[in-house]
Amino acid sequence: MPKLKVDGIDVEVPAGATVLQACEAAGKEIPRFCYHERLSIAGNCRMCLVEVKPGPPKPQASCALPAADGQEVRTDSAMTKKAREGVMEFLLINHPLDCPICDQGGECDLQDQSMAYGKGHSRYDENKRAVTEKYMGPIVKTVMTRCIQCTRCVRFAEEVAGVEEIGAIYRGENMQITTYLEHAATSELSGNVVDLCPVGALTSKPYAFEARPWELKKTPGIDVMDAVGTNVRLDSRGRQVLRSLPRINEDVNEEWASDKTRHAVDGLVRNRIDKPYVRVGGKLQSATWDEAFQAIARAAEGVTGNAIGGLAGDLAEVESVYALKTLLGAYGSSLHEARVDGALYDVSQPASWRFNPTIAGVEHAKAILLVGSNPRWEAPLVNTRIRKAIKRGAKVFAIGPQVDLTYPVEWLGEDIAALGDLPDALTQATDVIVIAGMGACTIEGGYGAARQTAAALGAGFGLLHTAAGRVGALELGFVTEGGLAAVAAAAPKLLFLLGVDETDLSAFDGAFKVYIGTHGDRGAHAADVILPGAAYTEKPGTWANLEGRVQRAERAVFPVGDGREDWTILRALSAVLGKTLPFDNLGALRAKIAGDHPTLANEGIALSGALDVAPRGGDVSGAIVYPITDFYLTNPIARSSPTMQRCSAELLHGETFAEAAE
C-alpha cells in the first residue's frame, strides 16, 4: 500500500495503482485521452504528464507510472502546466478545427481539455495532415482526419469485444486506424467505440447530424432488448428518443451497451400502433377506445374462470403484468403464462429461474459450462464477463452447435446428452458456473438435467433468459403448470396478449385475442382487438433482469397517437368489464405490488434463498437449437428499426453496403 503526496495531500493507494489513480484519489483531475479505466494502459497520448519526485527531471506520463512509496507528485506546478500545453499543441497540429460541423461537438474530450489545459492560440502555419475515411460498418461513422491515435478503439475491440478487426497501420505521423480490409466490424458491441473515442473520429452513423447534446433531454431508463437490463440514458428531443447510451452500473453493464440497445430506438417511431383496432368481418378496422372496450366486454360476457387467459410478452414490465394478473384473478382465472417461448423450467422458487451467480460474479468463475446458450447473442454483456473470466484463467465448456463466442471454448457436442459425459477438466474444477440457456429449457427435461449437473459439480447455476420482461413476470407468479402448451390445451375463450410477438399464436385460434402492444407485428396481425400501448421509453416501468435485479426506468417521451401506458389500459378496461382494479395511480399500483410480492418492492436483488435439491434428472437427449436466430431482429422494436435491419443484412447475411471509394 504505497503512501505518496499529491500536491501536498497524503494519499494511500492499493499496490499496483498508477500515479494517475493516486492523483484521482487525492481529488485532482488529470487530463487524458488514451487512458481508460476498463482498457489496458497504452500511454501514448502523453496528456497525463505530471511532475514526479524522485525521478528524472522531466514530466512523466502518470497513467503508465506505478505509484510508489514516498513519491511527491505535483499536478499544479509550472512544469506540469507547460507540459500539458505543449502536448495539447502537438495534438492539435493535425486535428482539424471543424468543431462546428463535428458530431462530437459539445461532448468532445479534446474540445473540453483544450479549453481547460490548452494554450488558447495556435502557432502552427503549415498544412494539416489529412486521412481518408475508413469503412467500419453500419454503426460507426469515421472521420479519420480527426483521429488523435489514442488507440482506445483498438484496445476495446481486442480486449472487450474480442474481435481483432480494428487496428493501426503505418507509423509515426502517418499512423491510421482502420478495420481489417475495411470490412464492417462484426462485433455486436461496436457502438461502444463511439463512446470511447475522445474526439469525433468515430461517431454514430445512424445519429449523424441529428442533434446536439445540449438540446437533448436526458432520462435514466432500462433497456429491454435483452434480459441483462442495461442501464441506459435516453436522449430525447421533443417526442422522439434520438439515442440510447449506457449509464455506468458496475453490477450490470459496466459502461457498455450492445448495438441493439443503442440503435434500435429508431424503431420506436416506425410501424407504430397509434389507435385501437377492432376486427370486424375478419378485417381490422380502427375504432375508438370505447368501441374497442365494448367489443371486449361483449366477448367477456358470461366467460369466467380459466376460459380467460393471459400471456405476457418479452418486453412487458412488471406493472402491466401485475395489472393483467389482478384482472384475470377477478374472473377467477389463473391461466396466465410468461414463458411464451415454450421453454419449461422449475418456477417453485426464485433461485430456480434466476441467474444466481450474478453477472458480475461470472468474472470470478474458474470454469463455466454453457448448456444450450449462445451468450454472445442472447446477452452480449454477459459474454464480455465470460471473456473477463477467461483472462483470469477460466475455462469455458459448451454444449450446443458451435458458434464463435469470441473466446476459446471446448465444445462438448450438439446434443444435450453430453451432460452425462463431462470432461475431467470440468468435473475437477472449483468455482464452476453452469449457465443454462433457453436452448436447453425447450428440450424435455433439459432444465432438470442442467440443474442436476450443477448440483453434482457443486456449481453455481444460472438461467440465461432472453427476454427483459420474463423474470419480472416470473417473480409475479405469472405462470401456469405446464407452460404455454397447458394454456393452449385449456383453450381459453378470451386471451389477453401483452405484446406477445415471438410466439406462434395459431394454437389459440378459437380465442378472442386482445393485443396490447406498440408495433404492428405478429401479435397484432393475429388479434381481434388491438389496444395501443406504450413502448419501454414511454412509461415509467419496473423490470427485473436475469439476475432478478429490480430496476426502474423513467418516462422519456409520451406514447404516440392514442397510446396509453399498458397498466392504465387494463385499469380502464376493468371498469368497463365491471371488475374495477383496486389502484388508480402508479404509486398505488407499486404499493400493491410491493405488498403482494416483496421481492419486487425495492430496486436491486432481493435475496432468494439457496437453490434446493435439483428437481429431477436422468438421461435426456435432444439436439440443441439456440433461441435467437438473428441477433439484430429479436423484438418488434428492433424489427421496425432500419438500422437493425441493415445490421442484420450486412453483418449476418453478407449483403454489401460499403460506399464506393471516392
Add this chain to the structure above:
Amino acid sequence: MGALAKIFTWWNGATFGTGLFTRRFGGRVGSDSLGNVYFKGGTDVHGNPRRWVIYAGANDASRVPPEWHGWLHGTIDVTPDELPPARPWQAPPQPNLTGSREAYRPAGALEAGGKRAAATGDYEAWSPN
C-alpha cells in the same frame, strides 16, 4: 387624405412639417415609377447637399428603386434619367413584402398549405391493411 390625418399620422407621405420645409427649401428633382418625388435643397451638417424623398403612399424605404437610392445616398450625383439605360437582365425592383399577402411563407406554414416536412417526434403509424 384629410388635413387631420396629415397632422396626426406619419406613415403615409410627408408630415405637415416636412411638407412645409419642402415647400420652402426643396427643389424638385424628379420622380420614380411609383410616384415618389425626390427633392434637394441646402446642405446638411457635414456640408453635403441635402436630398430627400416624399413617398406616394407608405413611408417604406424599400419602395425607393435602386437608381434613386444611389442618388438619395450621395453614391451618384447625376439623376437616374441621365444614367445609362437598364440592362435587359435587370429585374424590376421589389419593395419589402413583409406583412403583406404576398410575403414569403415557408413550406409548412398554414398560409402555404400547412404541409410540413417530417420532423423530430413524427412517427409512421402501422396500418393493418
